[in-house]
Amino acid sequence: APPGVARNGYKYRVKLTDGNSCWRYSDEITLTVNTPPNKPTVANQQACEGGPATFTTATATGGTPPYDYQWKEETSPPSSTVLSTLRTLSLTNLPSSSNGNTYTVTVADTKGCEAASSPAILTVNERPGAINAEGPPLEPPICENTATPVSFRIAAVQPGVLLRWQQAPRLIPPQSEYVFTDIASDTCSTAVAQELSLRSAAGKNGYKYRVVLTDGNGCMRESGDVTLTVNPLPVLARVANQQACARGTATFTVTPSGGTPRTTGEPYDYQWLQAQTNVGTSSRELRLGISPPLTVSGDHGKMYTVKVTDSKGCTSTSSPSALLTVNELPQVAQQPAIISQLPICSNGSVSFRTTEPEGQGALFRWQEGSPETPGAYTDIPLAITTTAATKELDLHGLDRTKNGYRYRVKLTNGAGCVNYSDDAVLTVQPSPVLESIPNQSICAGENATFRVNASGGTPRTTGAPYDYQWVGIPPRNTPTDPITPPDTPPDGPIFPLNTIRNTAELTLIEPSTLYNGNSYAVEVKDALGCKTTSFPPPVLTVHEIPALPTQRPLPQFVCADTLAVFTTNNPNQLALQWQEAPPAANFADAVFSDIQGATRDTCKVAPVTGKNGYRYRVKVTNSHRCSSVETRETHAPLLTVYPLPVIQNLPSPVAVCHGATMNPYSAIASGTGTLSYQWQQDPNTGAYGSIGANVNTFSMGAVTSSQSGYKTKVQVTDRHTHDPAPFYRRGSLPPWNRNFTDCKAVSNPSLLTVTQPPLAAVVPSPAAICSGQKTNVVLSNPNNIDGAAYEWTVSASAPDVIAGASGSGQSPPSLGPIVQELTSSATEDVTVTYRVTPVARGCRGLPVTAEVTVHPRPNALLAPDRTSVICPNGVVTIGLRSSTPNAKYKWKVNPSSHEVTGWQDQNTPADGPIIHTLRSTSRQRSNEQAVYTITPTVSECDGTPVTHSVTLQSPLRIDIHPQDKAACPDSPVELKVDVKGSEDISYQWTRNGVNI
Numbered sequence: 001a002p003p004g005v006a007r008n009g010y011k012y013r014v015k016l017t018d019g020n021s022c023w024r025y026s027d028e029i030t031l032t033v034n035t036p037p038n039k040p041t042v043a044n045q046q047a048c049e050g051g052p053a054t055f056t057t058a059t060a061t062g063g064t065p066p067y068d069y070q071w072k073e074e075t076s077p078p079s080s081t082v083l084s085t086l087r088t089l090s091l092t093n094l095p096s097s098s099n100g101n102t103y104t105v106t107v108a109d110t111k112g113c114e115a116a117s118s119p120a121i122l123t124v125n126e127r128p129g130a131i132n133a134e135g136p137p138l139e140p141p142i143c144e145n146t147a148t149p150v151s152f153r154i155a156a157v158q159p160g161v162l163l164r165w166q167q168a169p170r171l172i173p174p175q176s177e178y179v180f181t182d183i184a185s186d187t188c189s190t191a192v193a194q195e196l197s198l199r200s201a202a203g204k205n206g207y208k209y210r211v212v213l214t215d216g217n218g219c220m221r222e223s224g225d226v227t228l229t230v231n232p233l234p235v236l237a238r239v240a241n242q243q244a245c246a247r248g249t250a251t252f253t254v255t256p257s258g259g260t261p262r263t264t265g266e267p268y269d270y271q272w273l274q275a276q277t278n279v280g281t282s283s284r285e286l287r288l289g290i291s292p293p294l295t296v297s298g299d300h301g302k303m304y305t306v307k308v309t310d311s312k313g314c315t316s317t318s319s320p321s322a323l324l325t326v327n328e329l330p331q332v333a334q335q336p337a338i339i340s341q342l343p344i345c346s347n348g349s350v351s352f353r354t355t356e357p358e359g360q361g362a363l364f365r366w367q368e369g370s371p372e373t374p375g376a377y378t379d380i381p382l383a384i385t386t387t388a389a390t391k392e393l394d395l396h397g398l399d400r401t402k403n404g405y406r407y408r409v410k411l412t413n414g415a416g417c418v419n420y421s422d423d424a425v426l427t428v429q430p431s432p433v434l435e436s437i438p439n440q441s442i443c444a445g446e447n448a449t450f451r452v453n454a455s456g457g458t459p460r461t462t463g464a465p466y467d468y469q470w471v472g473i474p475p476r477n478t479p480t481d482p483i484t485p486p487d488t489p490p491d492g493p494i495f496p497l498n499t500i501r502n503t504a505e506l507t508l509i510e511p512s513t514l515y516n517g518n519s520y521a522v523e524v525k526d527a528l529g530c531k532t533t534s535f536p537p538p539v540l541t542v543h544e545i546p547a548l549p550t551q552r553p554l555p556q557f558v559c560a561d562t563l564a565v566f567t568t569n570n571p572n573q574l575a576l577q578w579q580e581a582p583p584a585a586n587f588a589d590a591v592f593s594d595i596q597g598a599t600r601d602t603c604k605v606a607p608v609t610g611k612n613g614y615r616y617r618v619k620v621t622n623s624h625r626c627s628s629v630e631t632r633e634t635h636a637p638l639l640t641v642y643p644l645p646v647i648q649n650l651p652s653p654v655a656v657c658h659g660a661t662m663n664p665y666s667a668i669a670s671g672t673g674t675l676s677y678q679w680q681q682d683p684n685t686g687a688y689g690s691i692g693a694n695v696n697t698f699s700m701g702a703v704t705s706s707q708s709g710y711k712t713k714v715q716v717t718d719r720h721t722h723d724p725a726p727f728y729r730r731g732s733l734p735p736w737n738r739n740f741t742d743c744k745a746v747s748n749p750s751l752l753t754v755t756q757p758p759l760a761a762v763v764p765s766p767a768a769i770c771s772g773q774k775t776n777v778v779l780s781n782p783n784n785i786d787g788a789a790y791e792w793t794v795s796a797s798a799p800d801v802i803a804g805a806s807g808s809g810q811s812p813p814s815l816g817p818i819v820q821e822l823t824s825s826a827t828e829d830v831t832v833t834y835r836v837t838p839v840a841r842g843c844r845g846l847p848v849t850a851e852v853t854v855h856p857r858p859n860a861l862l863a864p865d866r867t868s869v870i871c872p873n874g875v876v877t878i879g880l881r882s883s884t885p886n887a888k889y890k891w892k893v894n895p896s897s898h899e900v901t902g903w904q905d906q907n908t909p910a911d912g913p914i915i916h917t918l919r920s921t922s923r924q925r926s927n928e929q930a931v932y933t934i935t936p937t938v939s940e941c942d943g944t945p946v947t948h949s950v951t952l953q954s955p956l957r958i959d960i961h962p963q964d965k966a967a968c969p970d971s972p973v974e975l976k977v978d979v980k981g982s983e984d985i986s987y988q989w990t991r992n993g994v995n996i
């Protein structure tokens with residue numbers, strides 16, 4: 001039973017009593033009874049259907065805080081679901097089926113003691129019945145300017161239910177939900193019970209309306225909402241006043257927006273009115289003056305409005321009315337006419353003139369029209385002639401394309417009204433057409449030719465088609481327009497002697513720099529006298545010839561693997577271009593060509609292979625592309641290219657064992673001059689140093705592993721001697737043109753590899769084997785030389801009595817240990833010695849020996865004292881001996897049946913003899929055998945087993961004993977006995993204890 005708080009601190013023990021009334025008390029234990037928390041209280045709750053409810057209990061007291069809370073619903077069977085672990089239980093979206101549910105809260109303290117509240121009841125009240133609000137009819141549409149009241153209503157509701165109307169404005173982004181607010185009865189609306197009446201719908205488009213029902217329990221239900229649609233009026237931009245000219249047109253345009261336009265066809269309907277009279281068609285434009293045209297007397301000063309109706313029938317009227325103003329047209333007094341002397345040639349000029357009535361003050365703008373587009377005219381730009389806006393029009397530089405053009409005046413008065421004069425037709429005779437004559441730029445001493453190509457105009461049909469006249473112009477008199485060449489006398493020479501000046505081509509014979517800057521123009525005239533002068537006149541530029549450099553390049557003597565350098569100077573900063581020519585029999589036959597990219601004062605020729613005997617010179621060119629080049633043989637020096645000596649590659653790599661003497665290096669070289677040698681070596685420093693004397697061999701002697709990686713090469717020098725250039729004084733040559741040239745070749749580097757001899761570790765495993773077993777001599781390389789292999793030989797301490805220990809072999813690491821089957825015929829241990837020599841990359845390490853002891857296989861000899869047949873419970877004695885010293889024996893016994901006992905196997909080596917007392921059971925009916933298998937062993941090496949069979953006689957049993965007999969004196973008496981148990985039985989009869 002529960003102990004109750006009153007037993008807190010009580011101690012308990014048990015008394016034990018046995019059958020002899022002896023007793024003992026156990027250890028004591030103390031009972032701790034914790035005070036539970038006080039019982040929590042929870043109040044009943046009421047909620048509306050679909051609403052929330054919250055149960056709350058006070059903070060727990062009593063027990064041992066802190067506390068845990070568990071709210072559960074009372075169900076049958078009880079539920080294990082915990083609804084909340086807080087002091088409150090919040091329930092949401094309560095269905096009506098939750099009405100009457102009960103809930104409890106259990107408070108648990110830190111000791112695990114609990115206290116549960118009494119059940120609290122949840123009452124869920126149903127909401128008022130669902131109902132929808134009804135809005136105004138859709139027809140006729142409600143427009144913003146409609147003053148008709150708007151009403152909403154709902155059907156009858158249950159008694160006692162209160163109604164409250166609400167409205168929500170239309171959504172305005174980013175707002176995503178409608179916000180309903182209560183409607184108060186005021187002068188604008190009436191919210192009375194089942195009906196809501198709005199006195200005006202202005203600004204209410206898109207508003208939603210609903211009613212909230214509240215019953216006596218305070219449970220509310222919202223009706224379905226209804227949306228009020230108030231159609232906006234079309235919005236009209238102000239119709240602008242219009243001005244027009246007499247005989248012109250005017251267009252009034254309205255630009256509507258808003259309202260509810262149609263989605264197909266014309267979005268709005270239009271009705272234009274002049275005063276109160278309908279005019280025009282249903283269009284957003286009203287065009288006046290199409291037929292009949294506008295007049296000042298009939299149309300000036302009229303007012304116009306327009307009504308615009310959208311798809312909902314909502315109508316707006318433009319305001320204020322638009323005014324039409326009609327203005328008079330300007331006039332000319334005298335029609336345009338040509339006032340210039342005829343004929344008019346292309347490239348010539350023409351003038352037109354007109355007049356206007358006095359005091360009119362119209363603006364003039366001359367226009368022209370192409371004969372290809374009759375009736376079409378364009379304004380003449382003021383950029384072409386400033387007279388295009390005056391009463392007289394002057395045109396210059398006419399071309400043939402203007403032939404047949406029409407010219408008229410456009411007049412514009414202050415009201416912007418435009419009128420046009422009659423037109424005048426222009427006839428333009430073609431002038432000769434001259435192609436542009438290019439300027440000529442020459443160097444002094446060259447000819448210069450100017451040629452004009454003339455066409456068009458009216459050429460003669462016989463004789464020369466045109467007349468030509470060339471004019472020379474000094475630089476200061478170069479013309480600025482193409483009309484007339486200057487006639488100012490020149491300051492210097494204009495035409496060289498024998499120059500022909502009246503043909504299409506003008507050739508100036510070798511003009512000097514005195515003619516530099518002159519211009520040459522030509523006038524070409526056709527049969528009608530229309531003429532054209534070349535413009536701009538081509539300019540003759542005569543440039544000076546540049547001077548050659550003062551420093552001449554020198555002959556070069558180089559080796560085939562170097563570059564040749566020719567040098568000059570360039571004091572005048574001219575453009576340089578080096579040239580080369582292959583060998584030729586005579587200098588005059590040498591063909592020089594430019595060397596690509598050689599444009600500096602130094603010309604580097606690389607590679608020079610194949611350039612022996614070439615000549616080099618430099619061409620100088622000034623900024624005007626006038627050039628000079630050397631034409632003297634002594635100033636176009638030769639290039640002499642000596643071949644490099646040829647040297648055979650040195651052997652590489654050279655592998656030498658540590659401590660060995662390497663063979664000398666030997667350089668085999670050939671050349672065309674005098675050879676010399678210089679050996680070089682890199683002692684693992686990354687830099688070569690000179691070693692050895694001027695001989696073609698080099699030896700390093702005995703090498704060590706520290707010299708591994710040394711690189712050795714040889715440089716062979718082939719010296720060529722030559723004489724100085726014949727046109728230089730001996731001893732005056734620059735340093736790079738001395739009397740000899742050394743051409744050098746370097747052999748490949750020969751890599752020396754000094755191999756560290758490998759070490760050998762030889763471990764026999766095991767170190768001793770029995771005769772007939774295989775060796776396992778493990779080989780390894782302690783200094784980890786790559787590619788180490790092993791050579792080995794074998795010898796025996798008694799070679800005559802050991803088999804399989806002769807010969808030698810090689811054992812790379814991949815072949816594993818030395819394995820040999822050794823057979824000994826000796827009676828004592830024989831030692832076999834392996835001598836192993838490690839080898840790696842041709843280098844032999846120090847030999848290492850290892851010994852393997854071969855134990856003999858002992859024999860077993862049965863001594864004479866061995867028993868072959870015994871009686872039951874008899875003793876078997878088997879004597880043992882061996883010719884092998886220290887031999888011991890193991891044996892196993894194999895009886896013929898389980899009837900034989902008394903024997904025992906010997907699994908560990910032991911000394912002889914074998915002494916067993918063999919017994920048989922009472923069930924033995926025949927002879928049994930026990931076969932002994934005896935194995936000699938020495939040093940854990942077993943010899944050849946021998947066997948010995950022992951027969952255990954069956955026990956004799958008398959099946960028929962002699963029987964008492966009655967006989968007469970001297971009569972024979974036969975006594976019979978029947979004995980079983982052996983095949984060989986002997987009998988001994990006794991009488992009165994005496995054998996008979």
